[in-house]
Amino acid sequence: MQKHEDQGSSAAQVSTEQGMAMNGTMGSYSSRTADKFVIRLPPGMRRQVQSEAVPLHISMNSWILQAIDEKLDRDQRAHKALDALVVAASSVVPGRSDG
Numbered sequence: 001m002q003k004h005e006d007q008g009s010s011a012a013q014v015s016t017e018q019g020m021a022m023n024g025t026m027g028s029y030s031s032r033t034a035d036k037f038v039i040r041l042p043p044g045m046r047r048q049v050q051s052e053a054v055p056l057h058i059s060m061n062s063w064i065l066q067a068i069d070e071k072l073d074r075d076q077r078a079h080k081a082l083d084a085l086v087v088a089a090s091s092v093v094p095g096r097s098d099g
Contacts, residue, residue, distance in 0.1 A: 046060075049063055049064060
């Protein structure tokens with residue numbers, strides 16, 4: 001992975017430097033073969049990520065991966081809930097009262 005000389009840089013290298021498993025979705029992998037993706041962070045966000053990761057004794061990369069995993073999981077649950085609402089709404093018969 002390419003290291004940034006300026007630690008305050010607004011670009012962060014999101015890569016898989018350390019093998020880790022998150023909620024069983026990522027499994028273990030080699031940092032040499034893992035996908036890598038560069039992201040640009042708005043001013044101050046790098047510092048925010050660091051302030052969240054340090055007390056947890058995890059890397060900023062791990063913290064970012066966990067945040068992405070949580071967002072993907074939340075979105076998937078939201079889609080399932082919406083699908084269930086659509087199914088439930090389609091079974092309602094207009095003008096019918098069960099009481």
